[in-house]
Amino acid sequence: MxxxxxxxxxxxxxxxxxxxxxxxxxxxxxxxxxxxxxxxxxxxxxxxxxxxxxxxxxxxxxxYNLIRRSPVGRHVILVCTSVSCWIMGSVSLLQHLQERLGIGLGQTTADGRFTLIANQCLGTCDHAPALMIDNDLHRDLDPERLDAALAHYA
Ligand code: FES
Structure with missing residues (x-):
């Protein structure tokens, strides 16, 4: 309501x-x-x-892909799976993320902290690989930078 x-x-x-x-x-x-x-x-x-x-x-x-019609975690991670990010290592980055969170695409962690969603180009191809957590863009990622970014979301 x-x-x-x-x-x-x-x-x-x-x-x-x-x-x-x-x-x-x-x-x-x-x-x-x-x-x-x-x-x-x-x-x-x-x-x-x-x-x-x-x-x-x-x-x-x-x-409109930014509207959620089913429950999500406290933070939504949109992982870019488009070509520039793919060339720059998004597949291994996604694998790292899935292992770290213990969930697959479209799923939410058991503690309700994160939901992981694949997304088309985030418009920052020159800083691939990239993802968004809520409204924050994270660019030029590698596993270490990604882990550091995740720590900011309780
Ligand atoms: S392809 Fe990933 S931001 Fe454009």
Missing amino acids: LTEAMRHEIEAEASLFEQRRGACIEAMKIVQRHCGWVDDENLAEIAALLDMTPVEVDSVATF
Whole structure:
């Protein structure tokens, strides 16, 4: 259920658009920031607020890869699997990460700390291999730098 704070933020976004549906992605990002992911109930409430159907909102959610429609850990790791990172060692980096966390792609650690997701190019190919943890970009990675980065996320 949307909180009053979430409703207020979504209304503020919707007021910026000629058509309220223009705030759809931002509305889901607001819910995600508060709840970690967008469940069916919140999605339906977003739809009602923005004069959309739940199916329309869900079609945006499933198209836009930064919206989570299932529960995730406290921190989401997006590992770039595109070509520049692949050339620069993303496969071994991912293997290191999976061994270190004890999970595979699409999974969440038992303590709920991290969820690991494959992602297409993060737009920083000149600093490959790269990944994102939450909203933070980590570049020019090797296993040691990656381990040091992970330590900053409780
Ligand atoms: S290919 Fe990895 S950031 Fe572009």
